[in-house]
Amino acid sequence: MLTSSKSLIAYDKKNLDDKTLLQLYKNMLKPRMIEEKMLILLRQGKISKWFSGIGQEAISVGVTMAMHKDEYILPMHRNLGVFTTREIPLHRLFSQWQGKANGFTKGRDRSFHFGTQEFNIVGMISHLGPQLGVADGIALASLLKNKKQVTTVFTGEGGTSEGDFHEALNVASVWQLPVMFCIENNGYGLSTPTNEQYHCKDLADRGKGYGMESFVLDGNNIIEVYTKMQKLAASIRKRPRPILIEFKTFRMRGHEEASGTKYVPKALMQEWAKKDPLENFQAYLKEQRILSEKQEIAIKEAITLEINEHLQMAFDEAPIVPNVETELNDVYKSFDFKAITPDSKTAELRLIDAISQGLKQAMEKHDDLVIMGQDIAEYGGVFKITEGFVNQFGKARVRNTPICESAIVEAAMGLSIAGMKAVMEMQFADFVTSGFNPVVNYLAKSHYRWNQQADVVIRMPCGGGVAAGPFHSQTNEAWFTKTPGLKVVYPAFPYDAKGLLTTAIEDPNPVLFFEHKALYRSIRQDVPLEYYTLPIGEASVLREGTAVTVISYGAGIHWALETLDANESISADLIDLRSLQPLDTETIFASVKKTNRVIILQEDSLFGGIGSDLSALIMEHCFEYLDAPVKRVASMETPIPFVDQLEAQYMAKGRFEEALKAVLAY
Missing domain, CATH: 3.40.50.970 (Thiamin diphosphate (ThDP)-binding fold, Pyr/PP domains)
Structure with missing residues (x-):
């Protein structure tokens, strides 16, 4: 930490007024104080995990303040300052981290693995890379709607090694999408230092390969971050295009708290501690007589009170009570299917x-x-x-x-x-x-x-x-x-x-x-010829019979039709599934209970295919109705070959008729 009260970061406040400078300070201070509290709660076992952004607050806060509130931000797990600067009520964040219902994921995901349309934030998933391409899609929508907005997405220096990084930047450049790609280069991907992650001086140099502007900023200098990002965002709104920004910073704690920082040389940690973005800016504001001791105390007391009040709200919230119906119903968004029937043309x-x-x-x-x-x-x-x-x-x-x-x-x-x-x-x-x-x-x-x-x-x-x-x-x-x-x-x-x-x-x-x-x-x-709809999840019974149920889909349906046409004496229900998920088990079970025999035909190879689950479902729900074992017919357990004679041998089609007759003869 700072060994004196004098800032070691050279700030240039440009034309920023005192009110804005104080707001930058408050917005950095709040996530720092929240984190310090969360680290205590983590040790007490009151939250499950924590990814610390201490030492990186200037980036989250500066970027978020440079954006309009109706513009989307896609942060990572060290961007608490994005959420607090967007003024999400703290009790909701605390509920999220404690797995309470008033959070954003109903206890289904933790940390910052969530989004909120109310605050135009789209959270990450653990695979890191996908959010870069998602930002492209959001920016494309903005471009198509002529909304003159910019989308900002974060990644760490480690995430730039993923293929999604290359793909997203390339698409954004080809389509000239209004995206700011922000790399937080904090020195380590978990324990792997940057010299083992990439072989170039600055990751921003990669922008040249995509034909886009790129910049390197001091990620610990809140004024530099805020003013430069404000200028870039304004420029992109006028002339849509992607820009790559690399923020040089450092992670002062472990990848997550259990990781520790033993792999970081002590001297390096001490060097970056002197560059603490919050302490340096606080010292600067005092030097400039913008922040007094009295103001500092009052601001910290107000934030402490807010944290404690909202923590108590989260603590007082009842734990989630598991409900099977709720869980199942939330997998899909409800869809009110409306059948549109065309005329007879x-x-x-x-x-x-x-x-x-x-x-x-x-x-x-x-x-x-x-x-x-x-x-x-x-x-x-x-x-x-x-x-x-x-x-x-x-x-x-x-x-x-x-x-x-x-x-x-x-x-x-x-x-x-x-x-x-x-x-x-x-x-x-x-x-x-x-x-x-x-x-x-x-x-x-x-x-x-x-x-x-x-x-x-x-x-x-x-x-x-x-x-x-x-x-x-x-x-x-x-x-x-x-x-x-x-x-x-x-x-x-x-x-x-x-x-x-x-x-x-x-x-x-x-x-x-x-x-x-x-x-x-x-x-x-x-x-x-007109527009019409059909319900997803309903099978089609193409033929009705009494001796056997034939279940298939895709090309297999046509193979089954050929076989039944060639064997007119076989009385079969022929079910075309049409939809594999959701599955029309009602139609399947009704048919099996009628015919008492069933054969499933699929083009896919046998093991792990749809037929396996269908067979299991039928055995579980219709066992007492069966007069023969459920039969599955599928393609060979090899990759599909090219040459005609090998492909014909591979396909299930050639084995279906014999298997069908065996089921009937059982």
């Missing part, structure tokens, strides 16, 4: 045409809908589903993207946070692995965590039978049915595809919409 459409028509009509209905994907604009997408869309809707709403699945999933989430709708075309469903984290950890969990809907549809061209090999032929729906918070739709017919896609876009929850490539141009059906 139809046309014979291929599956691909029905999807294209449904997407186009949804774009016409929802002015706030944006579609994004690789090559989807002038080129029309690799399957030509969006061909001609640019001419009707323009490039602002039909957006070609760089090859960066993760950042675009995140940008779609950002659009939803900003009140818009997004459809992302995953060029091939296989490529979702490059964007897997934000799908299963951000989109899926946001509503459950802090009541934020993810109004996002991800279109997933999938499936084999097109000789495309292991990286363009997977049907990977089971990766997502496992994740609560996601909906998974998989139509087999043009009529279903159009009606379910329009519903998926209306639904405020994240939907993975699987489209089988081999069915795109091979399946035709009469489809209403």
Whole structure:
């Protein structure tokens, strides 16, 4: 700490008045005093964990004060000053850290892993990187609505090593989005020093590679932070563009309190202690006769009183009482489905045409809908589903993207946070692995965590039978049915595809919409030409019989139809699931109880697939009705091969008829 009362930081107050300088001081002092109290409570076991921002307050406070209150900030776990400067009532923060209902996540997430639309703050997740791309989406919404706002997002120097950092900066630069990317370079990623994290002098230099302006600021100088960020924010509002700012600072405590700081050289810790942003600024204000001893005491007493009063409110709040119904109901945002029935005018459409028509009509209905994907604009997408869309809707709403699945999933989430709708075309469903984290950890969990809907549809061209090999032929729906918070739709017919896609876009929850490539141009059906909707979560009974229940979806439905057509004596219920999450168990169980035999056909390989869960559900709920074991038929336990004869051997189609007859003969 300071060994004298004289500031060691050279401040230039420029044209700031005394009132503003005092406000900067108060806004830094409050999070420092809260943290000091929290460290005591942590030792007493009254909060579960703490990530200290002591020594970094100038960044949070300076940045937040430079922004307008209606502009979004995406902070990290050392940015308490963002929350307090935005004047969130302290008792709500204390309730959050104690896992009380009056917090922001109903006890479901801790620390700063939350957001609040009321205060235009979007909190982090532990994976760090996704919030950078989310900021892109929020900024894109601002740009499209011409709101002249700036979005600010934080990361640490460690987070800049993640691929999301590169993707988000690249997208922001290509689209010229009004984002301020703030790197808090505090010396260590947990215990790893910067010389083991990156090999350049300043992380701000990376801005050159993205064609964006970048700056290095003294993160401990509150005046420098505030005035420079105020100037940059004003400039971005006038001329939208991204800017990269690196704040040099230091973390005076452990990554979290259990980590300690033994890995930090003592001399380095002492050197940075002398640069304490709060103590130096306090000394400066006293030097300038802006802050008196009497004022200092009064300010600290007022903050202490506020902390104690609000802590007592949080302590007095009753603990959360677990309620199963509440937990389950909060996984998804409620959706009041409204059936829209078209008139009788139809046309014979291929599956691909029905999807294209449904997407186009949804774009016409929802002015706030944006579609994004690789090559989807002038080129029309690799399957030509969006061909001609640019001419009707323009490039602002039909957006070609760089090859960066993760950042675009995140940008779609950002659009939803900003009140818009997004459809992302995953060029091939296989490529979702490059964007897997934000799908299963951000989109899926946001509503459950802090009541934020993810109004996002991800279109997933999938499936084999097109000789495309292991990286363009997977049907990977089971990766997502496992994740609560996601909906998974998989139509087999043009009529279903159009009606379910329009519903998926209306639904405020994240939907993975699987489209089988081999069915795109091979399946035709009469489809209403007007806009219509179909309910997600209802299976379709295509045929009715008494001897066996056949359950499938996607291409498997057409394999089953071929087999039943070739065996007219088999009396079967044929159920097209259409929706895999939610699942229509009522229709399934009713059929099994009628026929007493069941066979499940899936294109995916067997282990861990949809058929496994269906089989378990049927055994649990319909066991006493079964006259034979539940049979699953699936593709081989190998990656899907390319050459025709190997692909044919891999596919479940060739094994279905024999398995069906075996079930009937049991």
